[in-house]
Amino acid sequence: MTKMMIGAAQIGGIQRAETREEVVARMLALMDEAHDKGVTFLAYPEMTLTTFFPRFYVEDRAEFDHWFETEMPNAATAPLFARAKSYGMGFTFGYCELTPEGQHFNTSILVSPAGKIVQKYRKTHLPGHAEFEPERSHQHLEKRYFLAGDSGFNVVRNQGVLMGMAICNDRRWPETWRVLGLQGVQLVTIGYNTPSQNNLSSDEGLEKRLYHHELSVCAGAYQNSTYAIAVAKCGTEDGNHMIGGSIIVDADGFVIARAQGEGDELIVAQADFATCDFGKSTVFNFAAHRRVEHYTKITTQTGVEAPE
């Protein structure tokens, strides 16, 4: 079976005062709609359960521990797992994870149709900054509230398909896509919360950010011959606007479904994972064409080292 109906459940803004239970109810409504449309794998955004709190600064990080989940599933999300299982649907969503050791991660999980968590991913490329920076039009404190992920990018076979996860800013980094591609990935899921305004440049607003988002996802999909689902939490959260633009992209890098609005919205597409094979065996036949001896700097060097 190489064909599958896949869906992206875009979520509109979640206000600070909303409870997990209220959010899960919205997620369930989209899951029901997805099931009605024949979807058997559904992707929700990054940090689906809460507002995007890294826009707020608190001196004592512990004050924000209430945005984190200490177990998964938990009481609030159990209905999601149960409903998906009843539908025989696989799904993925992102949340903030607080480990027993007290570590904070921006995490997503992949859940099989049997309701089992088959993979956990912790966001690698945290954007933003760790301290309050008054020159910014708004704060983006992911480096304050999270540790950089320790999981790396891993591919797992779920529902017969080689799947991998990435989160938000990861999609701008071709390394993300390539590490997944080198594991034969056929479907990359990416949840995101992307402010509509660059907080250091009044020049970079909604239109430019939507372009960069889509450019990165389409290039990553094309260059690794993989489907991708990129799904937003978007619209306005407590007065802060985030881009929509949820898309499903085929293995040729073409957008095959696109959200129209900035609220809760389901988009679906029929994927045929057999179509990944053509690119993987021709122009992007890695074994035939990659020249790793010329890529050394990619792994030996983190920052720029420019010639004189």
Added chain:
Amino acid sequence: MTKMMIGAAQIGGIQRAETREEVVARMLALMDEAHDKGVTFLAYPEMTLTTFFPRFYVEDRAEFDHWFETEMPNAATAPLFARAKSYGMGFTFGYCELTPEGQHFNTSILVSPAGKIVQKYRKTHLPGHAEFEPERSHQHLEKRYFLAGDSGFNVVRNQGVLMGMAICNDRRWPETWRVLGLQGVQLVTIGYNTPSQNNLSSDEGLEKRLYHHELSVCAGAYQNSTYAIAVAKCGTEDGNHMIGGSIIVDADGFVIARAQGEGDELIVAQADFATCDFGKSTVFNFAAHRRVEHYTKITTQTGVEAPE
């Protein structure tokens, strides 16, 4: 000085019977036009001096040595070097290189306004195949006639700007861009000869190939905060059609100049290389955001290794 008028000199088809001298005359006409428009750095395509002969099969490769240059500059190209020097113009073009040791490379050079070759690049990612393959609608024998380049991707300062070269298929590989990006590149030049039809898929014609071309160049420029000039040899060569679509792209990944036709055509744009700094110091601040410990597979693994 961070501003510079840059140009792409697209070259229409070169027929098998055309001489180097005839081609150089066409190149000089575009150089004159570029000078009139204030251009001080001009990029010509891959394999500018000859037809794209890898579409032809010969059993004895030596029969095709006449497509290669054994020295550079040589009698045919000397006028190009002289004219550029008289204009104070830097330039780059591609040609087929036969070394004294008998090695064949798909090469490009970067020439300073003083007429000095300041860098040579040998194409890394050779597409296609080495033997005649009858199932293909046309042959693409780059792996027959060339060795994979041994130069790697290197950045050099020319006219105050950090420049790097890539050739054709290299542009589809994010590794190309990243290795240059890690050297602080501000301008990537890419010449290409891209057949309009995928020779293994009747499904992939001109429109799709133009999309993939532009997607790759724009993503590479954006993700490394660099300008790019991608310049075609295009149109019809002895009945074989190649895509046009020459573009100049800014450091934000936006097309700022685009060729309209498929013949000899100059496009120009004002570059401001200071604008590279914003991306390089924020979203693509490599030192702050890259996580090389999770990129290992990119350099330790050539082909795909998929999980069960």
